[in-house]
Amino acid sequence: MLDHPKVYVTSNIPEAGLTLLKEKFKLNFHQPLGQQITEDELIEAAKSHDALITTLTDPVTERVAAAGQNGGKLKVVANYGAGYDNIAVDAFSNADIRVTNTPGVLHETTADLTFALIMGIARRINEAEKFLRSGQFQGWKPDLLLGEDVHDRTIGIIGMGEIGQAVAKRALGFNMEVIYYNRSYLSQEREQELQAQYKSLEELLSESDFVSIHVPLTNNTQHMITAKEFSQMKNSAFLINTSRGPVIDEQALVDALKTGEIQGAALDVFEKEPEVHPELLDRQDCLLVPHIGSATHKCRNNMSEMACKNVEAVLDGQEPPTPVDSIEPWR
Numbered sequence: 001m002l003d004h005p006k007v008y009v010t011s012n013i014p015e016a017g018l019t020l021l022k023e024k025f026k027l028n029f030h031q032p033l034g035q036q037i038t039e040d041e042l043i044e045a046a047k048s049h050d051a052l053i054t055t056l057t058d059p060v061t062e063r064v065a066a067a068g069q070n071g072g073k074l075k076v077v078a079n080y081g082a083g084y085d086n087i088a089v090d091a092f093s094n095a096d097i098r099v100t101n102t103p104g105v106l107h108e109t110t111a112d113l114t115f116a117l118i119m120g121i122a123r124r125i126n127e128a129e130k131f132l133r134s135g136q137f138q139g140w141k142p143d144l145l146l147g148e149d150v151h152d153r154t155i156g157i158i159g160m161g162e163i164g165q166a167v168a169k170r171a172l173g174f175n176m177e178v179i180y181y182n183r184s185y186l187s188q189e190r191e192q193e194l195q196a197q198y199k200s201l202e203e204l205l206s207e208s209d210f211v212s213i214h215v216p217l218t219n220n221t222q223h224m225i226t227a228k229e230f231s232q233m234k235n236s237a238f239l240i241n242t243s244r245g246p247v248i249d250e251q252a253l254v255d256a257l258k259t260g261e262i263q264g265a266a267l268d269v270f271e272k273e274p275e276v277h278p279e280l281l282d283r284q285d286c287l288l289v290p291h292i293g294s295a296t297h298k299c300r301n302n303m304s305e306m307a308c309k310n311v312e313a314v315l316d317g318q319e320p321p322t323p324v325d326s327i328e329p330w331r
Contacts, residue, residue, distance in 0.1 A: 005050035005315050006073075010037045010058050013080050017304030020312060025051075039063060047071035051311045056081040062091040069095035076314035078307040081294075082106055082162075084324050085217040085244060099324045100310035103162060105302035110293040111166030114242045117266035118155075118210055121238050121287040123147040148209075148236070148263070151175050156208030158201070158224075159215035159243065160186055167212055168194040179204055205232040210240060217244035225249065230256035238264045242293045245270040250277040257285055268293050 004026045009018070012033050021027060028049070030037045039059040045052060046068035054060050060077055065088055068074030076098040079087060084101050092099050120126060124147045131137060131145065151174045157164045160182040168178045178196040181204045186196065205211060211233065215221045226249045239262060241248055250271040256262050266287040270276050273291065280286050294300060310320040
């Protein structure tokens with residue numbers, strides 16, 4: 001009797017998906033579970049497994065692809081996440097190893113978090129909570145922690161994919177003017193549904209009260225927002241990022257906040273994650289959270305199921321539901 005195909009899981013993803021695989025395949029887990037896997041450990045796993053289930057922090061490099069190809073067994077890398085900038089996609093394609101991701105199940109959840117950040121930074125929620133917990137609250141005052149309105153303002157969305165469009169839908173509920181910049185235009189019908197108007201990047205930056213970033217991390221989007229872009233923004237504007245940290249030059253962001261080029265920022269992701277620029281940590285005009293865009297029970301379960309369905313399909317000789325065939329340039 002043939003051995004069951006082997007699947008290597010790099011992190012403690014939810015059981016919701018893993019239960020789909022346990023009867024058909026042998027599952028091995030990185031140990032100690034929860035500790036970051038190294039490139040060398042991934043290389044060893046790739047030599048002896050038919051599938052890898054990876055996460056966005058795993059270094060799924062060209063060397064891993066070569067090990068999987070030379071070992072002759074590796075058929076699929078299923079990334080637990082919509083982004084796949086951690087994977088050398090072209091190297092795996094050249095090695096005839098499929099790469100998959102988990103789109104379509106986390107955009108609404110990430111859009112929720114985006115709007116939580118918008119509301120939080122505009123209304124100074126982080127400052128207000130610290131103020132109250134520290135015992136400084138002595139009662140209502142006319143000038144206590146005045147913030148900015150969100151309703152009836154202009155939101156500029158950079159990247160109008162699934163997440164960007166979900167953010168635009170939420171903005172309509174706040175009667176916001178929606179403008180966007182993307183690598184391609186939405187259909188006229190979709191623009192009308194979202195009441196969204198295409199702008200150049202420069203126009204978007206100069207007109208927006210809130211700039212929300214939703215682009216993938218590619219060579220073209222790394223440091224997409226630098227000192228030049230901050231100089232084009234309103235002094236009263238806020239920057240929100242729930243995409244990938246390296247899209248923003250963090251030192252340029254610090255400088256823009258120091259000089260008052262923008263009013264504030266709310267970040268879920270960071271340039272050298274998990275490190276955070278120390279000067280951001282010291283600023284009250286920044287709302288900072290630890291990469292929790294998709295962090296709900298339902299969303300993470302759905303991501304687990306999709307990743308595992310991709311593995312199951314490939315190992316059964318079928319087309320995966322959500323393949324990634326190449327990294328497309330964004331700009």
